[in-house]
Amino acid sequence: MPTRILPAGADPDAVRSLTTLLSQLPDAEPQPPVTDSTQLVDGLARLAAESVDELPEVVVVHERIGPVPALELIREVALRFPAVGVILVTTDASPGLFAAAMDSGARGLVALPLSYEELASRVQAVAQWSTGVRRHLGHGAELLAGAGGTVVTVSGAKGGVGATLTAVQLALAAQASGRATALVDLDLQTGDVASYLDIQFRRSVADLAAITDISPRVLADAVFRHDTGLALLLAPGEGERGEEVTDRAARQMVSALRSRYEVVVIDCGAQLGGAGAAAVEMADTALLVTTPDVIAVRAAKRTVRMWDRLQVRKAEETTVVVNRHTRSTEIQPALVQRITGTALARTAVPANFRELQGVVDAGRLHELDAKSTVKQALWALAGELGLVKAAEGASHRGSGRGPVGLRRRKE
Numbered sequence: 262m263p264t265r266i267l268p269a270g271a272d273p274d275a276v277r278s279l280t281t282l283l284s285q286l287p288d289a290e291p292q293p294p295v296t297d298s299t300q301l302v303d304g305l306a307r308l309a310a311e312s313v314d315e316l317p318e319v320v321v322v323h324e325r326i327g328p329v330p331a332l333e334l335i336r337e338v339a340l341r342f343p344a345v346g347v348i349l350v351t352t353d354a355s356p357g358l359f360a361a362a363m364d365s366g367a368r369g370l371v372a373l374p375l376s377y378e379e380l381a382s383r384v385q386a387v388a389q390w391s392t393g394v395r396r397h398l399g400h401g402a403e404l405l406a407g408a409g410g411t412v413v414t415v416s417g418a419k420g421g422v423g424a425t426l427t428a429v430q431l432a433l434a435a436q437a438s439g440r441a442t443a444l445v446d447l448d449l450q451t452g453d454v455a456s457y458l459d460i461q462f463r464r465s466v467a468d469l470a471a472i473t474d475i476s477p478r479v480l481a482d483a484v485f486r487h488d489t490g491l492a493l494l495l496a497p498g499e500g501e502r503g504e505e506v507t508d509r510a511a512r513q514m515v516s517a518l519r520s521r522y523e524v525v526v527i528d529c530g531a532q533l534g535g536a537g538a539a540a541v542e543m544a545d546t547a548l549l550v551t552t553p554d555v556i557a558v559r560a561a562k563r564t565v566r567m568w569d570r571l572q573v574r575k576a577e578e579t580t581v582v583v584n585r586h587t588r589s590t591e592i593q594p595a596l597v598q599r600i601t602g603t604a605l606a607r608t609a610v611p612a613n614f615r616e617l618q619g620v621v622d623a624g625r626l627h628e629l630d631a632k633s634t635v636k637q638a639l640w641a642l643a644g645e646l647g648l649v650k651a652a653e654g655a656s657h658r659g660s661g662r663g664p665v666g667l668r669r670r671k672e
Contacts, residue, residue: 263290264388269301270294270323270350279321279350279375286381292317298329299542305342306545316345318391319384321371324351328542328572332365333512337543339366340520344394346387350375364474410441410523412515413646414544417531418551418561423584423610425453426617427550427639428528429626434643435524436490438650443484443492443522447511447537448530449503452496458487459624465497466536470510475517489627492522508535515543524648533564538573546646547574549603552585553592558600565601576602582642585612608642610635 266283268291270276276294283291295301301320308315320338324331335347346368351358354372362370368390369383413431417424425448432444446452447466455462462485469475469483485493494514497503518525527544529537541547551561561581568574581601583594586609598605616633620626629636643649 263288264319264384265290265292265317266319266321266384266388267292267301267304267317268294268321268323269296269298270326271296272323272325275323275325279323282375282377282380283321283384285377286384289384298326298334301326301334302337302341302543305338305345309342313344313395316342318388319346319348321348321350321384324349324353324373329512332361333509335362335367336365337512337516340516344391346391348383348387410519410521410525411546411648412519412525412527412540412544413546413548413648414527414529414537414541415548415550416529416533416537416541416564418549418557418564420451420531422531422550422552422557424448424530424550425457425528426621426626426635427548427582427584427610427642428526429454429457430629430636430639431643431646431648432491432524432526433489433627434640435526435648438643438648440523440648440650441492441521442490442524442526443494443518445494445514445518445525445527445540446496447506447527447540448532449496449506449534449536450500450532451530452528454493454528455495456624457621457626458493460485460487460493460495462493462495463498465495465502466510466514467497467502467505469494469514470505470507473513475513477521480517480521487627494518503534503536506536508539511536511539512543515540526648531560533567533573538568538571541568542573547579548582548606549579549601550582550584551597553583553587553590553594553597555592558592558597561597562601565603577604580604580606582606582608582610584610585614586610587612606642606645608638608645610638610642 266289268276268279280291280294283289322331338347348369349362349367350371352373359370368387371380371383415424415428432442436442446454464483487493527540549561551557565576581603583597594605594609611634613634616635620629
């Protein structure tokens with residue numbers, strides 16, 4: 262059986278040379294190359310959703326790939342797709358880089374300029390390892406097809422549009438349907454998740470920032486378990502500590518959370534920093550919340566354009582959620598979609614702050630009544646995004662029950 266090999270790199274000449282050499286290897290079946298980290302991870306995720314058997318045995322990552330650095334990309338691939346063997350191609354074959362690559366999850370390293378013998382030997386060894394892993398897993402390989410939880414980021418077009426409310430309710434809906442869910446407050450200076458849920462906890466995302474390898478035990482120590490069952494990773498109480506959370510730290514946190522929870526909802530706030538940008542880039546779904554007014558919609562358009570310029574997220578890969586919607590407003594969701602050029606959530610959240618004021622002021626957002634039209638809309642949005650299991654007969658924790666019968670949408 263031929264070995265499927267997926268080359269990945271941003272330099273067209275280097276990738277062309279690599280693909281040519283790979284095609285000369287015995288029993289090799291090079292796949293069409295991918296040119297950036299997003300294409301690689303998204304492509305592997307699509308294949309894994311069908312079956313682990315659809316995944317290539319070997320991925321060859323060139324050192325010049327972006328926007329995610331090669332070692333961080335290798336770590337994510339190793340965590341999410343553990344039956345795929347990764348080889349790093351690099352000009353630096355020093356023992357230090359070799360050790361760093363192995364620590365990140367690579368199965369081998371090949372030095373530039375490429376040598377046929379070295380590449381053939383390494384590819385053969387990694388392919389045998391990958392085949393052995395899949396054979397050992399047997400029917401259990403089906404579990405790897407869904408390796409890694411679903412990550413959803415929620416950002417605000419501007420402050421005060423309801424991003425935190427949206428993030429909290431999406432996470433509550435997922436948890437209530439029986440999916441292990443983590444809610445992360447990555448609004449590092451002004452995060453309010455703790456206030457919305459009336460909790461005090463000393464640990465925060467800043468405590469994970471300096472840790473290079475976030476083990477399950479380290480993660481468990483930083484997470485607060487809420488009464489609803491949600492795992493909470495909170496913003497630091499001192500806003501200045503948010504500067505400690507770099508994009509690299511955010512990537513490690515998201516990868517660690519994805520490997521442990523079925524659903525990870527991240528409140529990114531309205532200000533884009535390195536950590537928030539990394540989370541949005543890594544997300545399976547990136548939501549941008551806006552209200553149907555001129556100022557907020559203009560802000561949403563600026564945000565979408567900025568994400569595109571910075572290669573964080575393309576407009577068509579971003580989903581806008583319209584909050585505080587009324588039928589009488591001049592700006593309707595379809596117009597927001599045309600202005601921003603994004604995808605649009607089918608569910609619009611109605612304007613009804615009176616339903617919210619009591620639980621918001623009390624810091625008990627998780628006790629929002631099931632009859633609330635706002636809660637019903639946000640839980641319907643969770644169903645639209647595929648964050649909940651079928652909820653028929655499920656026991657919902659908290660003061661009220663959310664909508665039942667929500668089905669995960671087929672992609």
